[in-house]
Amino acid sequence: MAYMIPETIRRTATAGERILFDSLRDHLPSDYIVYYEPEIRGRRPDFVILGPDLGLVVLEVKDYTKSTLYQVNQDEWVLRNTAGELVKTKSPFKQARDYARFITDHLKRDKNLLSDHGSYLKFPYGYGTVFTRLKQEDFIKHGLYQVIEPPFVLCRDEIDPDEEGFAADILLEKIHGMFTVWSPRKTKLTHEDIQAVRFHLFPEVRISAEFKPPVQHQDQLLLSLHNIKTMDLHQENMAKQIGDKHRLIRGVAGSGKTLVLASRAKMLAKEHPDWKILVVCYGIPLSRNLRQMIERMLNEPDDLLDLLNPPSAEGRNQSNVEVYNFHEWLRNCLRMQDNDIPFLLDKAQKGEAILPTYDAILIDEGQDFEADWLKLLCCCLNPDTQSLLLVEDRAQSIFKRKTSLAQDVGLDFRGRSKILSINYRNTAQIIQFAWDFYQEHSQLKNKVQEGTVEGVEIVPPQATKRKGPEPIIQTFRSIQEEMNFVSKSILFLNREKQIPLQDIAILYRVKNSHHTSYIDEIVQSLVQHQLPYTWVTENASSKRNFVRDEKTVKISTIDSAKGLDFRAVFIVNIENMPFPLEQAEEREVALFYIGMTRALEWLFLTYSGESKFTRYLDRVVQQRAKPAANQMQSG
Template sequence: MAHTVPETIRTSATSGERILFRTLKDYLPEDYIVYYEPEIHGRRPDFVVIGPDLGVVVLEVKDWTLNTIVKANKDEWLIFGRNQQQAMEKNPYKKAEEFTFHLMNHLKKDNHLLQTEGKNQHNLKFPCGYGAVFSRLYTEQMSREQLYSVIDPQFCFARDEIDPDHSHFSETVLIEKLMNMFKVNFRLREPLPQADIDAIRHKLFPEVRISGEFKQPAPHQDQILLSMHNLKTMDIHQENYAKNLGDKNRLIRGVAGSGKTLILATRAAILARENPDWNILILCYNISLANYLQQQIDVKVNELESEGDQGSLFDDESGDKQSFGTIEVYNFHSFLYNKFKAKDEQIPNLVESLKSNNQLAAQYDAILIDEGQDFEQEWLTLVSHLLNPATQSLLLVEDRAQNIYKRKRSYVEDTGLSFQGRSKILSINYRNTQQIVRFAWDFYRHNSELQHKVAEHEFEGEIIAPKTTPRKGPEPYIYKANRFVDEMTHVSQVIHKLNREHHVPFDEMVILYRVKKMSRENYIGTIQHQLKAHDIPHYWISENPSSKRQYEKNDGQVKISTIESSKGLDFQAVFIVNIDQMPFIYEDDTQREAALLYIAMTRAHKYLCLSYSGESAFTQYLDEVKNQQTNTQNEQSS
């Protein structure tokens, strides 16, 4: 079964489009991707099929009958259109051809997708084909009416060739015919690697790009070949969520690292592109996350604007640059102050004023909320009164395993909107390695009250267990020291090792702490002193509100942050220090402390280091894990 984007076809699609969608999904190989009406730089072909052993094929679908067609030639067809009025239509095959040239024009801008030698040098390294689909005409009819004289049978499908319910349908014929829809006889000797498939998607759909990710350093000679392959791309599931969430209110619940924030940012950029007159609001709880989200939104909108403004063989002559809706990004309390000059205690009066129309406030056509689990009931009530009732476009994104503020949830009461049947669960972790996911989840299960809380479907339960993750890496590293200064000396040495030997940039590393200062220990002072002593550039994110707002990921500095301020952020390497202060002695809620440490662990892409120089309930657990790791290593070596 092939992957499809969207996963299901819209109800307004024609009957022929629905049949072809179902057939391609059911009968093409599992590593094929089928796009229905994708937006590709201002154009929308009916279907685009991408396959490792196929290349790319564009299909134009027509639901015409013999009675629809008056006459046809190789360039234009005269048909009966709406209200039986005659109209000239471009030959569907020619229309598919134009879409394909438009698509190829953009793909050729990525040098890595081009052949580098031979007579076909500078051409794409894979074939691009195109054809027409006549969903209400049969091969016998097309032959009898001599339609094959104006459109070669090699480049078109008839109803009996795409409908599995027809007695003459053949899966073999379907695939073989699709493999031959190319003007130039060009079969791939070897299937395209996944990197090339991702690069094709990356170039055609800039909204699925994951920008600002860590890039492995390349040798000098490889720098010449660097292209869009150096930027990662959403997987098909994430792309489907971002592009096809549907209208009005929606809820996304996902595990840490499942791409919730990425989907939200992409969704906002797509809404802004599709609705140039909309005012869009993005809210989160965390100040540093708001700043990071703003950077991500800026990158995505700039990519969509620049890609849409590039020339094409078939661009409109006007050359007008595409306009975008307005996107505002705030953490909630900054929004509250900037828009209403209000504080938390004034929210009830503010809500009543909005209800009675005494308060003038701008409405938003779409509101997207990250970290929904951290929002108070009255915050959501306030936000819901700022939503345009005509659009009701509210997207909530949450992970209740990261609910460190113990907010109570009743979205129907909070927003006046029901999310029953309008939610998605993301259980695949893309950020972390299998080793980190397993380590973090085992810790969380051992140290939290999970009974009757794990969700399987929509609203059943509160916490979503991570099901799988595609990446592998080293086991998390546990280090126990005698003093905190020794702990930080070791952490500094490991940071240098990762930077020198594994080429991890300083700005892809973060040190997370639970406690800044105690009467007998200045933790933050020791952290900064040791980093400075080891010539490690560093930036303290959580020093004050100003430092949170000025946070930049790619500044060449190791980051220092409280665990709370790291929510929504991620790094290649994460160092969690002074874990002996967890659970914190002045914190009665150990469940919150377990959630905090789980959040900290899941900030790491590949490298996770946990260190301590004292004892606590959590360090006792880590001691047991470390002993198990040591015993396993000894058994393997003996």
């Protein structure tokens, strides 16, 4: 069964398109990717098939009947439309050929996808036509095979399993035969090759890439990319499949929920430039990061070579996407505070309120939104579009919400919810460590379910194969010793592991106590070690002005780090967790889980006091020491 993107066909598709969609899904190999009507740099071919042993094939689909065809030749077809008028159009075969050449000419700009000779793609590409309402006997009877040769044609009886002449192996064989040029040394597409093809053709799936300096090669400027990173196919499907009306995505920490949301915002902005789109989340730093991410996506050129010359400030696209944290949106767009919401909702129900209208609303950190907040946002949604996306992870809920989305908010997500269960952010060591802690301390662990979508509260993460060091646990006699260790570790990571300072964060639970100013100790130690820093959560202004890529170590509370990630994370003063003044220990468990899952590669856990959480960490250290001690005894 092939992987379809999107996973379901649009409702307005013809019956013939549906038959072909289902046949390609059911009868092509599982390592094939089939794109239905993908948007590729302003063009929209009907189907693009990508397979390791196939290469790339473009299919042009027509639902012409015998009565539709008036006069045909190899270049131009004259058709009779439903009004009986004669219209001219390009030959379907030429349409498929032009799409294929357009795509492959674009891919040839990446020299990593070229053959050893340097001018041809290292994998074959082909193109063909599909006639969903004409059978092979019709083609023979009307001499159509003289216009398009049989290897490049699929007829109704070759794609429809209900037809007597259908055979799955013949369908696959014919798709494999749609090539005009065969390479004597046919190269199988590697995972990296397929990732590169997706990177170039679909800018919306890009996460990052590193660039080598461009070189002159055969009078062409070719760009070489390495360490290309794209959304995986499941994430891409999420972003592209989300259809009309409201949708819910639940995902584990690090599963790319925010990336899917940002990619969805970009696609909506490009497809509907006249739409007014709102992106809203809970935390201020995340809202700034989201805004920067979406702006980068919207202004990133589709053309590979243009990546070397990013647009100037004057040349950037004017975005129709507004990004706020919820309370900022309340203040700036509605000129109101939290306690005014019930009164406004009452007026809205009576039709007496004047509210802004958005054609699409995308909500990140949905688990932290109160029922009235969601109701208010729903009142601002265009009833004609009903395009609402809610993204959440109940394991990261830092506020106790007993909201039933269907009962309390009026949002019924049955049949409209998806799960992202694979953690891409963290190494296997970090996610396992964080999940072990969560399972032992959370009162919600009995709500963890696997397999089903509806009703899932907490999604257990599945780690990727990415490995790294075990989380480092250190205890100290004083906060000064602790921070000295943290600063020296940052210098080590920066100098020896080449981790930029902007990819390092220090997270804290509270900034001071009655006897110690923890934030002063953190800042003083960084200054002593000549480490530039940004205290993100110093005040409202510092949160609003947060710039993720500023070349400084970031200092933040744990809850303000939600939605962000760093290659190295230090959680300090863990003896302050669970915080004695916090009545709901579940919130403290979620906060610590959130903090740990901010780390991509390196996680440091330090403390110079004692609490329930540090006693757990002490036990982990003791358990780690047992195998080493046993090994020494046996030696």
